[in-house]
Amino acid sequence: MRRPAFYSRSPRTLPLAAEQAAEQADAPASPDAVGHGAQAAPSSRAGWQPARRSFALLIVLCAALVTGAALWAPRPGSKALTQKDIDAAVLRTLQTNTLPSPAAKAADIIRPSVVRVVSYGTEKNTPEARLQKRGRNLAKGKAPDADSPPGEVERGVGTGVVIVDKGVILTNLHVVAGADKIKVTFFDGLEAIATVTGVQPENDLAVLQAQKVPDDLIPATMRSTADLRPGDQVAAVGFPFGIGPSVSAGVVSGLNRSFRSPEGKQELGNLIQFDAAANPGNSGGPLINMDGEVLGIVTAILNPTQQRTFIGIAFAIPIENAASAAGSPPF
Known part of the structure; x- marks a missing residue:
C-alpha cells in the first residue's frame, strides 16, 4: 500500500526493544478482556499514549539493569571488576x-x-553545459571535448530524491527544463x-x-529546518559530473541566504x-542531517569565476519549500 511523504517530527526514535515492549504493553490482554468492557489499543503507533510509552521504556531499562547486574556480578573466587x-x-x-x-551512516x-x-x-552551448560535458567525458575515460554520438544527446545530469514510494521525485527545475526526455x-x-508533473520556478524546483x-522503493524521510543551526553537520548526496552516488560532508554555514544566478x-x-x-550534477540532490533525513534540495554553488566549480559555498532549498512543490502538507 502506497503511503504519503513521511515527515520526521522527533530528533530521536525509540530503540527497537523499547518499541516492541511498548507495542506489547499497548495490546489488549485477551479477547475476553475486550469483551468485558476493555477497549483494544489502537494498532497504529500514532495512538500510543505518552504514559504507556514511558512505562514500557521504564520496564525495558529496569530489565537491562537487572541483566547487567547479573552479568557483572562477581562469581565466587573471581576478581570483582x-x-x-x-x-x-x-x-x-x-x-x-x-x-x-556519522556521515557514512547517514x-x-x-x-x-x-x-x-x-x-x-x-545540447546547450552554455558554460555550465560545456563543463558538465567535460566532466561526463572524463568520467567515461574519454577526451574532455569528445563529441557525443549522433542521435539522442545527453544534455544534463543531475540528482533527485524519492519522497513518495510510488515514484514521486524532487529535483531542480534547471536539471530538466526544456528536455525532450527524462530518464531516472x-x-x-x-x-x-x-x-514533469509540477514545477515551482521561484525555487528552481521540479516534481x-x-x-x-522498484518493488521495494524506499522514500526519504523529510526533516523540518526549524531547529537547524549554523555548525550543524550535513552531507550532500548526488552525482557530481554524473559520478556517483557520491557523498560529501560538512556543516551548515548560514541560513536565510540569497543567491543570484x-x-x-x-x-x-x-x-x-x-x-x-x-x-554540477549535485543539483536536485538531498542535503541531509546525520540521521539521513532530508533538510533541503541542493540547488546552486557560488563561484565568482566562470569555472562553475566548488570553492566552499553551496546552497540548498529548505525542504519545507521543496515539499510544497509536490503538494505535500507542511510540517
Whole structure:
C-alpha cells in the first residue's frame, strides 16, 4: 500500500526493544478482556499514549539493569571488576574496532532514495553545459571535448530524491527544463522514463513521476529546518559530473541566504548555505542531517569565476519549500 511523504517530527526514535515492549504493553490482554468492557489499543503507533510509552521504556531499562547486574556480578573466587577494568575494556574495543562515521551512516540511510536524473535533447552551448560535458567525458575515460554520438544527446545530469514510494521525485527545475526526455536511474539500477508533473520556478524546483519503480522503493524521510543551526553537520548526496552516488560532508554555514544566478535571470531566497562539496550534477540532490533525513534540495554553488566549480559555498532549498512543490502538507 502506497503511503504519503513521511515527515520526521522527533530528533530521536525509540530503540527497537523499547518499541516492541511498548507495542506489547499497548495490546489488549485477551479477547475476553475486550469483551468485558476493555477497549483494544489502537494498532497504529500514532495512538500510543505518552504514559504507556514511558512505562514500557521504564520496564525495558529496569530489565537491562537487572541483566547487567547479573552479568557483572562477581562469581565466587573471581576478581570483582573495577571501573578501571571497564574503562580499559572500552578503550581496547575502540582501538580495535573502526566505527563508521556519522556521515557514512547517514548516507547509507538516504542512498536507496537517491536517483540519477538525466535529461536528453539538443545540447546547450552554455558554460555550465560545456563543463558538465567535460566532466561526463572524463568520467567515461574519454577526451574532455569528445563529441557525443549522433542521435539522442545527453544534455544534463543531475540528482533527485524519492519522497513518495510510488515514484514521486524532487529535483531542480534547471536539471530538466526544456528536455525532450527524462530518464531516472534508481538505487538498484532500474532505469525509467519520468515526466514533469509540477514545477515551482521561484525555487528552481521540479516534481517528477517515474513510469516504473522498484518493488521495494524506499522514500526519504523529510526533516523540518526549524531547529537547524549554523555548525550543524550535513552531507550532500548526488552525482557530481554524473559520478556517483557520491557523498560529501560538512556543516551548515548560514541560513536565510540569497543567491543570484550568474546570468542574473533569477534570485533565490531563504536558502541554506553549507560547505559540503557540491558540483554540477549535485543539483536536485538531498542535503541531509546525520540521521539521513532530508533538510533541503541542493540547488546552486557560488563561484565568482566562470569555472562553475566548488570553492566552499553551496546552497540548498529548505525542504519545507521543496515539499510544497509536490503538494505535500507542511510540517
